Amino acid sequence: MSWKQNLFKDFSKLGPLIGLIIMVIFLGFMSDAFFTLDNIFNLLRQISVNALIAFGMTFVILTAGIDLSVGSLLALGSALTAGLLTSGIDPMLAVLLGLLIGFGLGAINGLIITKGKVAPFIATLATMTIFRGATLVYTDGMPITGLSDSFAFEMIGGGYVFGVPFPVILMLVVFLILFFVLKKTVFGRQVYAVGGNEEVSVLSGIKADRVKIWVYSLTGMLSVLAGMILTSRLNSAQPTAGEMFELDAIAAVVIGGTSLMGGRGRITGTLIGALIIGVIDNGLNLMNVSSFYQQIVKGGVILLAVLLDRKSNK
């Protein structure tokens, strides 16, 4: 590879980051409120929910899969966690059980896809509907309120550590762990390999089914974790929580340069993708742009990211 190609390759990797920096500088000029610490933390807290789901989605998409059920799974997991909290058990135990429920619901996705040999799109489209229905059944269509006054649970969505919102810290810690997993562990390599070519992976001794079940379970758990941030902030679990969240999560992954074909992509990109979506929302709000226009801008950015990505891969 010549140095020119190398440089270009590096730039295409940096593409989303450069885009983000340009947007941030632009918004800094356009609005005085943008570069205040309050606004930055506010922005980061807003994206933490989407980022956590999108981190899981990155793993799923790296295996050439997709998970449409994350939003419904978030709602079901949150409702069940809220149910546990109102039942009066120890809040920390409720949180742990909630995460386990998320893991289990994700594992159901994984099992349908691997053992049932159903295409991920179809399988999670079905569970998306089923999980939402189950949430409505469980909550009777009403929000679950009256959660415990546990300080620990309030902390998840509303707390601060050294002035930094807790959800932001949660997001960064999860990011670092998953970054390490993808880069440095055998499991991470297997995720890439399965997405690159499942047949080759299996013939190389990788238990592809197991890898996939883990990946969907991880995504389920992260979705419920994201749901807890929402539940904690609102001090209630909404049956309609997480609607359309799958789209923002997929958008963050795609803007971050991960290929929907699987096998290629980075979780750093997903973090940047989530930031870009957050900055668009936040910045356009500050500039008093109507939310109708915001959607057009967001769609345009997704399209632009994919088009640039395709060009750099030629």
Add this chain to the structure above:
Amino acid sequence: MADTPFAEMQGISKSFSGNQVLKNVNFSIDKGEVHALVGENGAGKSTLIKILTGIHKRDDGAVRINGKEVHFSHPKEAEQQGIMVIHQELNIIPHLTVTENMFLGKNIAYGKTGMLNTKEMRKQCKANLKRLGVSTIDPDDIAGELSVGKQQMIEIARALSTNAELIVMDEPTAALTDREIESLFEVVESLRKQDVAVIYISHRMEEIFRICDRITVLRDGEYIGTENVSDVDFDAIVRMMVGRELGGRFPERDYSGGDVIFEVKNLARKGLFDDISFSVKEGEILGVAGLMGAGRSEIMETIFGYTAKQHGRIHLNGEELTIKHPSDAIKAGIGFITEDRKSKGLLTEFSIGDNISLTNMKSISNKGVISVNKEHRLIAELMDRLTVKATGADQEAKALSGGNQQKVVIAKWLGIEPKLLILDEPTRGVDVGAKKEIYNIMNELTKSGVGIIMVSSELPEVLGISDRIMVIHEGKIANIFHHDEANQEKIMTAAAGGE
């Protein structure tokens, strides 16, 4: 032969971003001639063809068709002059019928109505096939359900239907069975009689010597020469291709027999194979011959745990193995180099290093965390041991030549230090020089005690390097020959089910 050649290329040069891939190359082909174009991977064969067919533009030199200079800027223009290419990857749409495939993009309609005149198309389709002497294909067959050989016939017939005068065949026999190869040769003969010129690109020397009139050799983008096939022999052509003496085609085997290390008893899978029992000794190469579809690859995939067996036992070093997944086989020390490199052997979009690491996660990691040092050391060591030619460990596998890709696949399996290595068609799509290197690696491995099973459709290869030869016929072992008693005829007879 005619005085003016049908197509003539003179002094062709071409470079891509400063990299000269063709230097002053000459090539000419007469009407009704079958002309082989040979050279190692990267010698410039495909670039030359792409210039002839208007995909690339030449930097220098002249292309003449029927004596008139042409400047194609698009493949369509070459097609209009009667030049067609049958690619290795066929342009067949599997869900459509033979007729629909043949008239793809040039349907016959009733006037300008857009209503398809299916009756006329079927009639012409049949006529086109008949012209090739092919009677076994029905115009209404679904193309995807036909064998690769028949699909190829459809493409050739399609080329003829557009009045092709020159057909380029790129590795046409790579995926064909022996019987299909015979029918292809008959088709080539009938093309010759119809004065159609054929450029035949192949790694298989036996075929070239059988059906070609002349042979042009390229090496590293340079024109080495054109010879009449009747004037040269195999060794002379190989010397022209690689530029040096290769020595014998196969390494000297000095296998004197050892203990049995691997044993299969009564292996069976319904409808595919039955009652397969054989053994491999320490340091032995067991060749596996048979017609395509006899079940050879399926047996190997089952031994390796990729597909489930119905019953049967597998022993390695006296211990019975329970293999339910390839990972079990790998743990026991079995490596499997699959037949189809691109779809089953390599992550083509991944780097050489990633591919080598794939099977060796255990040895380069500690509690699931990969050690970068250990990984780099292993990759460097294996690339060096197999003399993989690449810009570095981070080069993408798909950018490598066939021979180097195969070396990467072998490298990833040598890392597990296998006791038994199964190679399915190890030299397919690999050029002469790299072939010899692969034989040498196999030879070296057996010296250190590794047992090898080699499935191959190339009889000279099976005869050249195996210590024993197992012949499979319709899912059963037809015979197992000792190297000394085997010959081409005996193997073919056994493979075809004869006594």
